[in-house]
Amino acid sequence: MITFEDVVKIYPGGGTAVDHLSMELPTGKMTVLVGPSGCGKTTSLRMINRMVEPTSGRVLIDGQDVSGQDEALLRRGIGYVIQHAGLFPHRTVLDNVATVPMLLGRTRRQARAASLELLERVGLPAEFAKRYPAQLSGGQQQRVGVARALAADPPVMLMDEPFSAVDPVVRSQLHAEFLRLQQDLGKTIAMVTHDIDEAIKLGDYVAILRQGGVLAQFGTPQELLDHPADDFVASFVGRDRGLRSLSFDAAASVPVSPPGDDLVTDEAGRPVAWRTPSGERPIGGTFTKDDSLRVITDLAIMSPVGIAVRVGADGVCDGIVRHHDLVDYLIARRS
């Protein structure tokens, strides 16, 4: 757990970067610090590994004040990922990843062996190990950056806009991979971004900061979408809050009814097409119990007959949700 206790940072020259910030980032969860530029999110992040010292207040990791610890030793125990990865250009990919294990005094051989495994884990084939950072694409560099941060298996990781320098397609790919990785590893992560959509997608918790370094709201993504604390949070979270909030409700809770004549299936019972007055139309898509309410809503809107089809793991239709049933469910959900 990372704790901010009434933390203030005032820069010489008068600017208040962080204003009486108190919050707790839970162990094993990913907390995203988000806000407009000048909201002190990066400053706050850097106070965790003492790259910035607070003017007053305390930052604690698992109850221990970081200011009492040796800077270099503290940092070797905290993974760090930055925008553009910040890889060492003069070292191979493998030796970049091995950086912290080497600092911790492991032998080169041990460090490299462990690093090779990590490269695979972040989705880089072994032949990348001997390349130099300049020979990699932005997305690949960012993967190496993540592997380097994980190399010494630190319980805590800090990420400063780690995915903002890559194009949207690669970014969403990295998001998916990172979420999968985090599910396995369960690190305590503090991440900074200016992109609220990224925060809502990745964060178990989101801390929204406003200009001047004031915490506007701390909560789960759904709490922020459903109950924004004030107008600033509401406008920052953006439009379509209601629709986006549906992403966090599981499809499993929506009651289904048996399929009717308008659904065409093959012999095995897999949905194939819709039967409409103007002939058969393609099925478009299906959902499973693991999908979200947002997926069902989308399918029901797109379907020519206003029906979303649920399938099991084998692809066989096991129920449908009709347009008006969905509306009834959404109304019931609100109360």
Add this chain to the structure above:
Amino acid sequence: MIQYLQNNSDTVLAALRQHLYLALVPVLLGFVIALPVGYLGVRFPWLYHPLVNTCGVLYSIPSLALFVFLPVVLGTKILSPLNIVVALTIYTVALLARTVADGLRSVDKLVNEAATAMGYRRLRRLVDVELPVALPVILAGLRVATVANISLVSVGALIGIGGLGQLFTRGFQLFYVEPIVVGIVLSVLLAGVADLVIVLVQRAVTPWARA
């Protein structure tokens, strides 16, 4: 020409040896001194401009003037090779201190920041990260300094010690063209070989720079 070389091989070889010594010892000394001096110009940013200006002024002192002036300051004899070594070391430091500072300043801020965040302490970061990354810039400066030194040594002949330069002075005194040609060819060859050696070393130690 061949005849001249055969008859004077001892003189020419001695001149070549002295030339090498007078040119390269200052390169080494200058490099060793320039590293900390250049680093100070980066560690304390307010020092950078005074450093660059001082280097510029030092480098603009005419070499002959320095050769003649140094014995007065150092208390050495006018014919001591030490004068040449000290003078050329000053030029080397003037060239390289700035190069070292510029090289270190050229290191991407993000790279330094990442190194600090990984848990490098200042000195180890300098040795493991900053200097290696600055090496292409520093070695480029070293090439310039080495070639410049090799050509400057000859000027020392005017005060009596100057390696291959002595072949020039002798040739002029005797109205004899062979030693002058031999001196020029050997100086150029020496500069070319020294430059090549540094380039090869650079390729070997910075494989990443060509990536």
